Amino acid sequence: MRVCLYLEAENVVARSGFRTAFARHLQALQRMGIPVTTDPSEEFDILHLHWFGPRSLYYLKRAKQNNKIVIAHAHSIGAYDFKDSFTLSNTFAPLYEKYLHYFYELSDAICTPSEHAKRLLQAHGITKPIYVISNGVDLERFRFDEQARSLYRKRLGLKNFTVFCAGNVIPRKGVLDFLEVARRLPQFDFVWFGHVWSPILAFDIEMHQALDERPPNVKLPGFIEDAAGAFCAGDLMFYPSYGETHGLVLFEAAALRRPIVMRDLPEYALAGFRNGENCLMGKTIDDFCEQIVRVSRDAALCMRLTQEAYRLAEANSLEHVGLALRRLYTMLLERRAR
Numbered sequence: 001m002r003v004c005l006y007l008e009a010e011n012v013v014a015r016s017g018f019r020t021a022f023a024r025h026l027q028a029l030q031r032m033g034i035p036v037t038t039d040p041s042e043e044f045d046i047l048h049l050h051w052f053g054p055r056s057l058y059y060l061k062r063a064k065q066n067n068k069i070v071i072a073h074a075h076s077i078g079a080y081d082f083k084d085s086f087t088l089s090n091t092f093a094p095l096y097e098k099y100l101h102y103f104y105e106l107s108d109a110i111c112t113p114s115e116h117a118k119r120l121l122q123a124h125g126i127t128k129p130i131y132v133i134s135n136g137v138d139l140e141r142f143r144f145d146e147q148a149r150s151l152y153r154k155r156l157g158l159k160n161f162t163v164f165c166a167g168n169v170i171p172r173k174g175v176l177d178f179l180e181v182a183r184r185l186p187q188f189d190f191v192w193f194g195h196v197w198s199p200i201l202a203f204d205i206e207m208h209q210a211l212d213e214r215p216p217n218v219k220l221p222g223f224i225e226d227a228a229g230a231f232c233a234g235d236l237m238f239y240p241s242y243g244e245t246h247g248l249v250l251f252e253a254a255a256l257r258r259p260i261v262m263r264d265l266p267e268y269a270l271a272g273f274r275n276g277e278n279c280l281m282g283k284t285i286d287d288f289c290e291q292i293v294r295v296s297r298d299a300a301l302c303m304r305l306t307q308e309a310y311r312l313a314e315a316n317s318l319e320h321v322g323l324a325l326r327r328l329y330t331m332l333l334e335r336r337a338r
Helices: 017-032 054-065 089-106 115-123 146-156 175-184 205-212 227-231 248-255 266-270 285-297 299-315 318-337
Strands: 003-006 046-049 069-073 109-112 130-132 162-166 189-193 218-222 236-239 260-263 280-282
Touching (some): 115 130, 162 227, 162 248, 175 189, 175 285, 236 248
Parallel strands (some): 003 046, 162 189, 189 218
16 A cells, blocks of 8 residues: 655645644654655555645546545535635635535545534535544644743743634634733733734734734734744633634644633534533633633643543544554555455
């Protein structure tokens, strides 16, 4: 078995979850000793595509003509995760969704990172078999490091209990709520790790105005390659996103044993998060403020939440991902042979 794991335009998506998932899957396969290439011009038995651009479509069709197995990795569902992201995204969301449907239906199988994403794809009429495999967390890399904490706290000028979030700075991620919570809790420091797009690419008047007028306790250091080290600077992850197919940074925070406060969404329950057990959830600004203050004052609660959340990180480790990918590839090859 030889697999081609392909990510089109890797430099373009260098600061996105697409590249992170691709890199984690590549690492997982290498740890499992599965022969893998990232060059679709080489020989392979299975083509596993992590994006859906024109070159990916070309390689997909060529692989099918050569009787190779093709897996489309559904990082995106369609309008669900495309709306409220970039300029004119809401206008083009229906067309974007139709193209994704066309692309995914050309494959032999679809891989997606969560049960929630699988259910959405099925609800959208996808008929190809869908398999859930996490994007994966590198537990060796995402390990709390006191030295990294000191380094990044000094670099970012953090002196108080620090609330952090990570992801592209777009409306869907709940940026406005993050800023409002920071305004109501001036005694804490707030940091959002993630690329701040120009208004040309991510045009949202309300969000950009709020960013320009953000309270002084909010820091926006942009995208940081060393996410594991940077996250150590924080004391609590606050994740106010309005919708996620996986929410990989939640599992990364869990691996670092950082307590998590998140929006109460049904997809998180499917992923194993339980309010009051391994995280705290809220629906309103008041809820979020109350939960953050509660964790900051209760060391026992913090320890209990982080210990339980770490179990979720373990379940999404690269070792588990590698085993799941090998089982999927083996099954598809055996099915083709029959």
